[in-house]
Amino acid sequence: DAGVIQSPRHEVTEMGQEVTLRCKPISGHNSLFWYRQTMMRGLELLIYFNNNVPIDDSGMPEDRFSAKMPNASFSTLKIQPSEPRDSAVYFCASSLQGGFTEAFFGQGTRLTVV
Amino acid sequence: DQQVKQNSPSLSVQEGRISILNCDYTNSMFDYFLWYKKYPAEGPTFLISISSIKDKNEDGRFTVFLNKSAKHLSLHIVPSQPGDSAVYFCAASASKGGSEKLVFGKGTKLTVNP
Secondary structure, eight states: OOOOEEEOSEEEEOTTOOEEEEEEOOTTOOEEEEEEEETTTEEEEEEEEETTEEEEOTTOOSTTEEEEEEETTEEEEEESSOOGGGOEEEEEEEEOSSSSOOOEEOOOEEEEEO | OOSEEOOOSEEEEETTSOEEEEEEEOOTTOOEEEEEEEOTTSOOEEEEEEETTOSEEEETTEEEEEETTTTEEEEEESSOOGGGOEEEEEEEEOOGGGOOOOEEOOOEEEEEEO
């Protein structure tokens, strides 16, 4: 398996534009997580899905952020409109559901909003 | 509210010596703990884990110790090697109650000097 695949690897956009980050989890994994990494806050959990259903989105910072998982092999994180303070590295991770399992991370998307 | 805390942002050790990375948690529902290692421009990768029914887990040069009464865990690396230089994240989850989300600390940057 190729692991968790995220695209794009880098994104530079202007303030106010819509940004969509994409993730393909490992086949067979039924939990998917979106994290954001910043210097100040470390790795923050934004939202996670079990079997394509959002379970906990309490980490989503504002209504400008939304996430979807239309099927078991694809998820998106959208920011609309984007702001400079959204600049960070966004990671997607997947795991087997059921506790006592590790999550496997993608390589991340480095987002810069200017 | 940081449920998982890594109070040392950085640690520097000499090659061959022991590295000890510390982590504290506040949520008594956490029963599974993990350490991840992260190199620049890559996603975090799973290193070692421990469930709350154990107090020690060893894998080669890496050992994780869990002190439930103190809500403290530590990662020991011995002997340390220059290739161990990375950011180490502590993570925790509560497997019961249907929530398997991983909560991360802010990380400790380990530098192993040749």
